[in-house]
Amino acid sequence: xxxGMLKRTSGIxxxxxxxxxxxxxxxxxxxMILGLxxxxxxxxxxxxxxxxxxxxxxxxxxxxxAGAEASAVGTSDTVIRNGxxxxxxxxxxxxxxxxxxxxxxxxxxxxxPGDDMPSGSHTVTxxxxxxxxxxxxMVKSYVPGDDRFDYQYRVVYLHDDAPPKGYDAGNFSxxxxxxxxxxxxxxxxxGNKVGPKMSL
Numbered sequence: 001x002x003x004g005m006l007k008r009t010s011g012i013x014x015x016x017x018x019x020x021x022x023x024x025x026x027x028x029x030x031x032m033i034l035g036l037x038x039x040x041x042x043x044x045x046x047x048x049x050x051x052x053x054x055x056x057x058x059x060x061x062x063x064x065x066a067g068a069e070a071s072a073v074g075t076s077d078t079v080i081r082n083g084x085x086x087x088x089x090x091x092x093x094x095x096x097x098x099x100x101x102x103x104x105x106x107x108x109x110x111x112x113p114g115d116d117m118p119s120g121s122h123t124v125t126x127x128x129x130x131x132x133x134x135x136x137x138m139v140k141s142y143v144p145g146d147d148r149f150d151y152q153y154r155v156v157y158l159h160d161d162a163p164p165k166g167y168d169a170g171n172f173s174x175x176x177x178x179x180x181x182x183x184x185x186x187x188x189x190x191g192n193k194v195g196p197k198m199s200l
Contacts, residue, residue: 066153105117135153136151155180
């Protein structure tokens with residue numbers, strides 16, 4: 001390389017001494033923006049997974065509550081809550097659409113054993129809002145601060161119907177029930193119990 005060419009190259013390099021610094025700052029700025037976007041995305045994913053977990057927890061509690069009520073329906077089994085008891089047996093099958101779960105808050109130990117509902121009169125009918133249904137706790141914990149597994153429920157005897165296949169229709173009837181439970185989500189189940197045909 002001759003001396004003239006070397007002189008011109010060093011002159012070009014001298015005029016671009018700050019170029020590397022500016023490029024490095026720009027690349028760091030772009031990296032910082034990308035990093036902030038990744039952090040925001042991670043925060044959003046954490047929020048979404050938390051919401052999904054809360055929904056599933058609520059759904060599991062509600063389904064478990066409806067199932068627990070369904071297990072006692074149409075039998076003479078006694079349901080005990082906080083030292084109080086009641087039964088879901090149907091005394092008069094011709095009385096259709098009757099609410100079998102506790103229907104008023106006069107016995108607070110049975111209607112709301114954990115004392116979680118606002119005070120006042122609560123009467124449960126077919127038109128009653130789920131927020132006024134009786135309450136229970138999935139793990140039977142009635143400590144005031146333990147509301148994680150609380151749910152509200154209603155059990156209704158709907159009507160009698162033909163018995164399932166294989167039963168003598170002259171001697172048996174199918175009795176239809178509706179079990180509902182709600183927390184942040186609502187679950188409704190139907191049930192059919194077979195029993196002696198109702199005499200008219």
